[in-house]
Amino acid sequence: MNDLPRIGLGIDVHRLEPGRPCVLGGIRFESATGPIGHSDGDAVLHAACDAVLGAAGLDDLGTLFSDKDPKHRDRASADFCTAAMRLVRERGLRVLSLDAVVETEAPRLAPHRLAMRERIAALFELPVDRVNVKGKTGEKVDAIGRGEALRATVVALLGPR
Numbered sequence: 001m002n003d004l005p006r007i008g009l010g011i012d013v014h015r016l017e018p019g020r021p022c023v024l025g026g027i028r029f030e031s032a033t034g035p036i037g038h039s040d041g042d043a044v045l046h047a048a049c050d051a052v053l054g055a056a057g058l059d060d061l062g063t064l065f066s067d068k069d070p071k072h073r074d075r076a077s078a079d080f081c082t083a084a085m086r087l088v089r090e091r092g093l094r095v096l097s098l099d100a101v102v103e104t105e106a107p108r109l110a111p112h113r114l115a116m117r118e119r120i121a122a123l124f125e126l127p128v129d130r131v132n133v134k135g136k137t138g139e140k141v142d143a144i145g146r147g148e149a150l151r152a153t154v155v156a157l158l159g160p161r
């Protein structure tokens, strides 16, 4: 069974507040607002970790790295990716592809899309052409449309090493 591909889905929402640093997909954006939350609030990497962990049949990020634990405060989300990949390797698996959608009014992702893809590819140990990142606005609807929050959704395909 372990030789069959496995798909996983991760979704993460963070509130946006003025004056917070904005790190998405491991890339720092110049933005008037940034995500708040535990660690650095990088919703893209959090959703990617959950997608990868889910496909591997492992516990989600919030269970593995509780936000009640002060040692995870302001932690770089890249650390979570490294830890998730260690668990994935232990299961005899690797990431085959990742596809992400980021819904946010700001910042605009387009200028840094390639940099995000490159960073995510490095963190999850796959070629850049197997990682995609798409930006969408909230179309003025709900909290995302009002610029109060952003949401990242990622699907991951895993296969045997």
Ligand SMILES: [Zn+2]
Pocket: 012, 013, 014, 037, 041, 042, 043, 046, 047
């Ligand atoms: Zn998160």
